[in-house]
Amino acid sequence: MSKKIRTAIEPTREQNYAEWYQQVIKAADLAENSDVRGCMVIKPWGYAIWENIQKALDQMFRDTGHRNAYFPIFIPKSFFEKEAEHVEGFAKECAVVTHSRLEDDGHGGLKVAGELTEPLIVRPTSETIIGASFARWVNSYRDLPLLINQWANIVRWEMRTRLFLRTAEFLWQEGHTVHESQDDAMLETRKMLDVYADFAAEYLALPVIKGEKTEGEKFPGAVNTYCIEAMMQDKKALQSGTSHFLGQNFAKASEIKFQSRAGGLEYAWTTSWGVSTRLIGALIMAHSDDDGLVLPPKIAPSHIALIPIYRNEEEKVEVLAYCKKVEALFYKEYFEDMRLYVELDDRDLTGSERNWYWIKKGIPLRVEIGPRDIASEAVMVARRDKEPRDKQSVPVAELKAYVLQNLREMQDVYYQRALEFRQVNTIKIDDKDEFYRYYTPKNQDQPEIHGGFALAHWCGDTACEEQIKTDLKVTIRCIPFDAEQEEGKCICCSKPSQQRVVFAKSY
């Protein structure tokens, strides 16, 4: 009988992935459900991850010529109705403001009052309200391209919510750009998808597949939707960012016209693109383990937990003084382009309790310092990606270099690990029965555990896409950019196909 190893998170990923996810969030103290239906509270450790995502992306947006601005949270109903597909896509789940005050109801309570002449929608996305400004700002080709980004909160009245992955309110950024020509707008759409993919790889250590959404999965009102898709550890896909080529649809809805170089008045071409706090869900599900959160160092709120070890008050004084010296080594230090932070944990808990606390929070490095370490001028360093008891003695004189090198290594390890996991769990399938078997759970207690990504041929017909979705809850995640052209037969109907697409179950 093999000895069961106790993990910090229960259940484990294998036992119950969905519940494991909730428990990782709880143990790392990232977020909680609020008393408002579907809205989450993002706690400091979770919010700090979002701030790091913002910092890195914001610089990438700026470097590609974008500037931030802020637009109203409310969208008049009439604006919302301007683009038919758009309103169709969002009308079923939106928060509607209808009144402007509360007044005494005569029974000691309050009732709504001050009915608005036109209801206001709390933005589920801002194409229409930003379009109204852009119509004022754009007059001539000289005003183009117009490259704007907004960091904002968004509300979509989702019925089934899950922390970070799907919440009624979430935080995001939405880029909105206006261009002279179709080509310029298309280049922008693809460029920003590349920015997202680079960011995911470099900061989140998340390998993604870039591709195009099918007609049925694209953004309401878009001509083309491009996306990045990542594999989670349950082998499901998570859409991690989208970039939309909107053609002239929203320019026409909002009357964004400009004097062209040729002298005529033309409708402009627009794009929009966004990523959200959902990325934190991706981060958790791609890297964390049965001991809790795992954070790629480039996105971690803090990098080193300093854990003083002492047996009595005298030792405590000595050890804490030494810890402060070690902490000072990293004052205003950077790990690549991110500020490096140290947490000196001097709480009155055992060394083991403090170690596990930081393991569950996913801090990349733990540094233990006790009287013996002071004597030898060396400290014990543990990496989050190794076994909890695996510690390395490092001379204090070499600590800074050791830290920077190991953070870099860990960042690479997480990326490689996620990439290999995806490669192992992605296969080409040409046989329909095999395809159906691939997506049939082996164990009825664990309906979540199934095959992974399938690269299979598809004829392009929405009916086949729908059939597979109905039968298996599997969807086409994207038509990947890097797929080779090859002859094949649709996995559903056997009609001819020129290219494989990415099928998967998804969040």
Place this chain on the structure above:
Amino acid sequence: MSKKIRTAIEPTREQNYAEWYQQVIKAADLAENSDVRGCMVIKPWGYAIWENIQKALDQMFRDTGHRNAYFPIFIPKSFFEKEAEHVEGFAKECAVVTHSRLEDDGHGGLKVAGELTEPLIVRPTSETIIGASFARWVNSYRDLPLLINQWANIVRWEMRTRLFLRTAEFLWQEGHTVHESQDDAMLETRKMLDVYADFAAEYLALPVIKGEKTEGEKFPGAVNTYCIEAMMQDKKALQSGTSHFLGQNFAKASEIKFQSRAGGLEYAWTTSWGVSTRLIGALIMAHSDDDGLVLPPKIAPSHIALIPIYRNEEEKVEVLAYCKKVEALFYKEYFEDMRLYVELDDRDLTGSERNWYWIKKGIPLRVEIGPRDIASEAVMVARRDKEPRDKQSVPVAELKAYVLQNLREMQDVYYQRALEFRQVNTIKIDDKDEFYRYYTPKNQDQPEIHGGFALAHWCGDTACEEQIKTDLKVTIRCIPFDAEQEEGKCICCSKPSQQRVVFAKSY
């Protein structure tokens, strides 16, 4: 007859201060009214000022032990009703969400549907919704102090709005903290007021008066409200930040209780404090002139406008190449703790047009570079606080040092100028008639122009405060912390008083 000097902004401050304010915003392209009642669009140059405010304050909050988090935008009506004074203060102007979708109205339009069982208020401030989380987070004195800040958007259904100063939606930060004792909470309240005052002085070059609000002017639900008040160039006061000692009022409303050191279960003591995009209004009105926006360098989105001067295509190529070298001198350079940015303005406009463009935008320094400057290896530098034609020749080799020194000087000049303006326009008044004359406009066409701040005695009676407000639209801005104790008579009723307070008209 004196020659009239044409200004870039019309009307001038003297001609029509309120209209001048709108025109400065327009000329600097900071913000605009949106199609949504009372909501503004913050344009890139305005938003970049807000981002700098955020950056500086956020570091100050972090350095004082606070961490950022994010809470729901919606507050259930029942939460809002928990604190009687609080709901009384905000119920009359709030956006209420009552429905969760739109559906076909049978006439080609959409009607609201999906009525909520409980209306949700779009947060006008977050004490009650944050209190619900804090009640879960706080169990023992070991969990205290709890020091949280949130950057968020806020909605208050104001009837009369004005860009930055008073808008239905605005951006702000709200600090919310929980403490073991009354003393700790009071210390926090005062400490954060000091942070605001230091920030205003150091970054916004804005001298402020710190003090306490009277009973009639305090935050709904607070025990004490402290504030910083600044003088604008029309001699009116602008409340620029507030810090509230909430006693146990909100702890009782939200059931924030903790196990004390003594072992009993006690209600906690809380504080809240905030500043908003209103600070941009303060910045504009305190420093700008009849040529447009004036920006203290430490808060400016960009610091140097590089203006290439050329007469033909050949010169243009040479000058632009040289400008790029000058620009590179400042790559990743800092002005104190803020990143220093350069705008290379190579638009096909005249030198004069480009100069005035940047003057109106308030960029601190303009650097002109033409063929002669290249030959002499020196450039012409103009400061925003000097006459537009006042330019200094500066050797390129000394440019970096010159820029940093002059930015520092300008920062100090703006502070000193604002301080002197306030000192000149603040007087002690002990006579009621004089007080009334002080606040009576000299010219009926310019009702805005009046005396300034008055330091006068007040007996402490709300009736006197109300009388003066009714007669003159003058209010007690604060009971200043630094006032001496002295015997006097109330400016309104002549009853005895121990201290002077600050009276002013205000925004």
